[in-house]
Amino acid sequence: MPPAHAQEVDLAFAGNHELRKRVHAAIDQNPTQSTLFRDISAYILGQASQPSSEPTAKKRKLEESNGAQNGATAPSSLTSAATKAWRQYPGTSFSLPQRKKYTLELVDSKDGGVRALGADGSVEFSIAWRDVDQVFCLPVPEKAKRQHNFIILPVHGDGVGPVPDHLKASPPEPVVWTFEEATGKNIVEGEDPGPGPMAEAIHHCLIQAGTGKEVIFPDADQFESAIPQSHRKGEKAYHVKGHRGSKEGYLFFTSAGIVWGFKKPLAFFDFASVTAVSYTNVLRNTFNLVITTQTGDIEFGMIDQADFNGINEYVQKHGLQDASMAATRRAQKLNVNPPKEKEKGANGAAAAEPDDGLTELQRAEMQLQDMEDDEEDEEDYDPGSEGESEGSGSDSEDEDGEGYEGGEGDEYDEGDEEGAEGEEMET
Incomplete structure (x- = not known):
């Protein structure tokens, strides 16, 4: 593509760095389309130079709907590097949607959000506060130094529920970065070396945006692993190691639902999305956990038997084994009339469907x-009766x-x- 063409594309899409990169990638993949993109760029630049006869409010709505990606707000706000951030954290290690170090920024306005800036100061990716479904701060297991992963889950980006048709081509992705606690000489006297201050900053932004969300930490009242942490004796663990297929990962049982991380595909099982929970391949040392949702079953294997009771209590506490409860939870989340409950038995529990009367x-x-x-x-x-054994x-x-x-x-x-x-x- 001639330099003149590249310059026109850069000018036409200057307000949306992500879209500009996609245009250049499309041209590199198919150079024969360079003329088409040049004409599109020239048209955009020509329209921008002409006075608009549309009402200001209508024009603003069109601008806000143009180029938003992964929950990003209007190019003139969150995705524009010209917008000042409220908090800035250079050298932050991200693992999703890209594995790289960026400058993390928090924009605390109603139209603000989380964004990652590259070395040149451009916005690489972002997610608006209004598009956030959940925010978690979870300890990273089996690390010599204390680390915590912040997880920003966008709406329709939980990796479990169905994605609307208009997002299927490019579904929203979670944003995950790691916070490493300060140690030794890096500790500043009077400051919390842990993730608390960063979580408070995010919570402040969520309040400013009027989302009603908060940062969720693991809670021993919800779940605490029975397996001692060999690398840090006496410290509580809130995770369960397991396998999804051949991939190893960790399950966290939180007050908002079950989180599976930290590698792709990350998954979050909101209580309203869980139809049932069951156990399979129950052996002396391990068992499998099957979580049933509207879209199917997801199985996590090779979970240590030591954590069976803790998981069992969590499942019962939140009624995750009862399909009728799942329908009620979904109705409450969507703020609609809940479905009629099944006929109750003498003990107040829903009548069981199997013939044996057991769940x-x-x-x-x-x-x-x-x-x-x-x-x-x-x-x-x-041993003396070996021959008589069955x-x-x-x-x-x-x-x-x-x-x-x-x-x-x-x-x-x-x-x-x-x-x-x-x-x-x-x-």
């Missing part, structure tokens, strides 16, 4: 209890192929599952 959760609990009983029987096993637990679990053996930190491999549990029990 999926209760059946999983019974299965786990049976396994614990089997384990106690195995401990009482007398079969050891290792044989049955070898047939299932659901076992997993490995020390802490071993990489998970689905191909290694078969027979591993049996080997562990035979030793």
